[in-house]
Amino acid sequence: MQLPQNTIIAVADGEKLSLFQNEGDAANVKLRMMPSTDIDSSKISSGGRHSSSAANPDDSQQNEDGFSSGVADMLNKQVLDGKIKSLVVVAAPRTLGEMRKSYHKSLSEVLIGELDKDLTGHSLQDIEKALAAA
Structure with a gap:
């Protein structure tokens, strides 16, 4: 994948976000x-924030989906504020799917690529290699 200088790379899963330039x-x-x-x-659908319990095992998934939506909102804001001119999103497949639901039109216009891999917690070199191979 060709990454122009100053491209922002967002690496996310349902719990963590790392930004690189x-x-x-x-x-x-x-x-x-x-x-x-x-x-x-x-942004968690009905029920808001509440502690997880064995009676409702989907709480952690709701939290991850809420985080994914929050990441997309933050990226949307930075694009709209002119802070991001080109963007690549690297995320676990489910996280990427949740994020796409919240992409603003302006974000879609500066998005130069997506990689559906979970690379959170990986070294800088691993991320660079994955992007070069994409």
Whole structure:
């Protein structure tokens, strides 16, 4: 995948988000970790925030879906504010599906690629290799 300089790479799963910026050029990707951003994961359908219990095993999935939606909202805001000019989203398949539901039209316009892999917790080199191979 060709990543122009300054492309933002969002690496997410249902619990964590890491943001990187390509300081290299399209041919030589060199990712730099960006400061973490707070995510509003309160967008959970009916019931809001509540503690998990054995009676309702879907609570953790609702929390993950809420986090995914919160990540998309944060990315939408940064795109609309002009802070992101090109974007790649790398996310676990289910997370990516949840995020897509919340993409703003403007985000879709700057989105240059998606990778449906869970690379959270992987090294910078692993992420760079996965992007180069995509």
